[in-house]
Amino acid sequence: MSTRNPLSIILDQNKLIGPNYNDWLRNLKIVLNSERIAYVLEKKPPKEAAANISETELAKLDKWWDHDLQAKSFILASMSNELQRRYEDAANAADIHYHLKQFYGVQTRSERHAIVKELMTTRLREGASVHEHGVMMIGLIEKLVGLDVVMPAELSTEILLMSLPSSLDGFVVNFNINKL
Incomplete structure (x- = not known):
């Protein structure tokens, strides 16, 4: 037994x-x-x-x-x-x-589409919390990974950086130059 x-x-x-x-x-x-x-x-x-x-x-x-x-x-x-x-x-x-x-x-496909759409269209509003926005974006990325979507870390980072408003362009430039 x-x-x-x-x-x-x-x-x-x-x-x-x-x-x-x-x-x-x-x-x-x-x-x-x-x-x-x-x-x-x-x-x-x-x-x-x-x-x-x-x-x-x-x-x-x-x-x-x-x-x-x-x-x-x-x-x-x-x-x-x-x-x-x-x-x-x-x-x-x-x-x-x-x-x-x-x-x-089939359900997974529509769920994946909805998450990708939200991830690609979400933008940080001026004056909103960068931390909360980052946590929310990381959560969406983790949901995609949970649905077996292979996403390189570099792409995840680029999507997150692109979601930031133009007032944070200096941060994005600094981030890219210093390769943080």
Whole structure:
């Protein structure tokens, strides 16, 4: 009998209900990586073993199915009851992952668009707190990173600097010259 993964508590506390798909997936990958079985989310095993399969290959296949069952169990246990019912008969963990990504990934696209739009159009008003503006901009950038948007630090910095009013042009020039 195997012991419970202590990291699985994050799945208990953050069950998939739909809109929280990206956060849930990140937590699921943490647990599956700690078990060294995250690979089953992306790759499907063969449906049947060939008749002339070697003992080594058969052992690999059995191990794959054990890992897939374990991952599928983590996935189903960390879903709302409604989603569990919908996916309990899925063939494998990769199928569940694929369907969830297809269903909830569309929402991610519109969320990403809204955040990028806000990030690119937000400007600091004259007299407003630079600190609060910076914190808000960093928060938007972190939301994008949470949606798996790859954004180099230099680009993030440039977007933030471009959001400053012309009264702070001296600061921007000084920042760029001194490479702070």
